[in-house]
Amino acid sequence: xxxxxxxxxxxxxxxxxxxxxxxxxxxxxxxxxxxxxxxxxxxxxxxxxxxxxxxxxxxxxxxxxxxxxxxxxxxxxxxxxxxxxxxxxxxxxxxxxxxxxxxxxxxxxxxxxxxxxxxxxxxxxxxxxxxxxxxxxxxxxxxxxxxxxxxxxxxxxxxxxxxxxxxxxxxxxxxxxxxxxxxxxxxxxxxxxxxxxxxxxxxxxxxxxxxxxxxxxxxxxxxxxxxxxxxxxxxxxxxxxxxxxxxxxxxxxxx
Amino acid sequence: xxxxxxxxxxxxxxxxxxxxxxxxxxxxxxxxxxxxxxxxxxxxxxxxxxxxxxxxxxxxxxxxxxxxxxxxxxxxxxxxxxxxxxxxxxxxxxxxxxxxxxxxxxxxxxxxxxxxxxxxxxxxxxxxxxxxxxxxxxxxxxxxxxxxxxxxxxxxxxxxxxxxxxxxxxxxxxxxxxxxxxxxxxxxxxxxxxxxxxxxxxxxxxxxxxxxxxxxxxxxxxxxxxxxxxxxxxxxxxxxxxxxxxxxxxxxxxxxxxxxxxxxxxxxxxxxxxxxxxxxxxxxxxxxxxxxxxxxxxxxxxxxxxxxxxxxxxx
Ligand SMILES: Nc1ncnc2c1ncn2[C@@H]1O[C@H](COP(=O)(O)OP(=O)(O)O)[C@@H](O)[C@H]1O
Ligand SMILES: [Mg+2]
Numbered sequence: 001x002x003x004x005x006x007x008x009x010x011x012x013x014x015x016x017x018x019x020x021x022x023x024x025x026x027x028x029x030x031x032x033x034x035x036x037x038x039x040x041x042x043x044x045x046x047x048x049x050x051x052x053x054x055x056x057x058x059x060x061x062x063x064x065x066x067x068x069x070x071x072x073x074x075x076x077x078x079x080x081x082x083x084x085x086x087x088x089x090x091x092x093x094x095x096x097x098x099x100x101x102x103x104x105x106x107x108x109x110x111x112x113x114x115x116x117x118x119x120x121x122x123x124x125x126x127x128x129x130x131x132x133x134x135x136x137x138x139x140x141x142x143x144x145x146x147x148x149x150x151x152x153x154x155x156x157x158x159x160x161x162x163x164x165x166x167x168x169x170x171x172x173x174x175x176x177x178x179x180x181x182x183x184x185x186x187x188x189x190x191x192x193x194x195x196x197x198x199x200x201x202x203x204x205x206x207x208x209x210x211x212x213x214x215x216x217x218x219x220x221x222x223x224x225x226x227x228x229x230x231x232x233x234x235x236x237x238x239x240x241x242x243x244x245x246x247x248x249x250x251x252x253x254x255x
Numbered sequence: 256x257x258x259x260x261x262x263x264x265x266x267x268x269x270x271x272x273x274x275x276x277x278x279x280x281x282x283x284x285x286x287x288x289x290x291x292x293x294x295x296x297x298x299x300x301x302x303x304x305x306x307x308x309x310x311x312x313x314x315x316x317x318x319x320x321x322x323x324x325x326x327x328x329x330x331x332x333x334x335x336x337x338x339x340x341x342x343x344x345x346x347x348x349x350x351x352x353x354x355x356x357x358x359x360x361x362x363x364x365x366x367x368x369x370x371x372x373x374x375x376x377x378x379x380x381x382x383x384x385x386x387x388x389x390x391x392x393x394x395x396x397x398x399x400x401x402x403x404x405x406x407x408x409x410x411x412x413x414x415x416x417x418x419x420x421x422x423x424x425x426x427x428x429x430x431x432x433x434x435x436x437x438x439x440x441x442x443x444x445x446x447x448x449x450x451x452x453x454x455x456x457x458x459x460x461x462x463x464x465x466x467x468x469x470x471x472x473x474x475x476x477x478x479x480x481x482x483x484x485x486x487x488x489x490x491x492x493x494x495x496x497x498x499x500x501x502x503x504x505x506x507x508x509x510x511x512x513x514x515x516x517x518x519x520x521x522x523x524x525x526x527x528x529x530x531x532x533x534x535x536x537x538x539x540x541x542x543x544x545x546x547x548x549x550x551x552x553x554x555x556x557x558x559x560x561x562x563x564x565x566x567x568x569x570x
Binding site: 053054074075078079083084086090092094095103104106107108112113115118119120122165 | 436437439440441442443444445447448451452454455456457458459460461462463466469
């Protein structure tokens, strides 16, 4: 049996009367690409945010790499090797693409209580940044401020930033949101490469991409896991069809 | 972009050259008041530059920055009053006291954001104001006269107007150089990153608030130096230097000159204090002209005077 990189136990998160994460348990195996699907409002983003520490659960536990991280602040989880991309692009808008990625590298290369030397001239940080940018196809856009990047480029930059922290587990929240057809295809190709190197949790609405990429799929509805298994099992699961896939013709067509 | 950079550079170079040569002009024309006035301007420019570090680069809108002017000043005043006249003791004490105050205030107020942060820094500064007002041994409301300026042995004589002017100018330029190094350092990039997007910085592994706090302390310490200079300049320190209107003045200087630019606060301090001087000579209701005037500049020149210079040269 493969080891578990991430183990979520009975996670609960409420927003007032609304239960956004409902007694959710989940395991992510080292090396797999684990997709999480579910209708809008199912609680996918809320789950990711609890895994990376932007949100704290009301109860339940999260274990990562053998350590209980339930109450750890997000910056410490990043140090352990958890990285995420945001569904709604979250970048340093008044910095260049290279600065965004170099800062992510800097966070994981010694401390930053250095007040004198010019950080933009630290070759290792710049090289790490350019490597990550090249990885996502943004090498030529390194010195462009984020505010001048296209939406697609910003999505790619989100990924480069996450990669620059050298994560053990990459949590991607709808990386294809708002991308055009060719951009989406590029992203899928990129994820196919990345999955060889790093364990990935992928939240995505693009069913074609999900079924092409995932080793396992977890289906979330109203904050609850209604199914978890290999793509074929999910496709043929009656409950999934009824609750979610039924009105998503895309899946039957691609399936 | 290139030409904008040039116009700004030219203006800054002219201002710095002007400040360096000012004592010569003052000596040649015999206009002593101009040297006295600019000594005060330079000291407050240093205070504004320190505020700019947290406000412009760090995104922390502190409305209590004048507190450090008072703490630095009282450190000098109280030590002088108690018979310790050496600047080698007074000034480090001024810096350390300011740093400690900033550490405590920062640790408490950096839990909040936005308007709450503005209000809480204001509240702490007012608290310092009332504490100073109650120091009956040190003059309470009336303040404390400093009979002898900080003594640096035979090294420099602060009672000499020209020497004191150059000491202040050296502190200002040294302070700006320090801020320049900090802003481009690892630490500086983190602080500016947190201003830009705190959530993102946390997510990539930075303990945002700790960097904020360190920046807050550095800023307060630099302003404490300005406080020590100011007390020496006026030979006097009173609670009035920490009153909230003084904190407001410093904020206006920073915004007027251009937040997040190295020399913006210097330009802002010069323009603000010269305007104040000119208008107060014309009418006793100068504040009623000054207010709307500043409002117009701030509204129509986003990015302050530095921003304006950049726009002019872009055409
Ligand atoms: N900060 C919040 N405050 C209140 N309700 C929230 C908050 N974040 C999410 N929700 C609610 O929780 C539910 C799950 O949201 P979300 O996790 O964003 O879903 P998904 O990412 O699957 O579309 C939704 O009903 C949403 O309205
Ligand atoms: Mg979502």
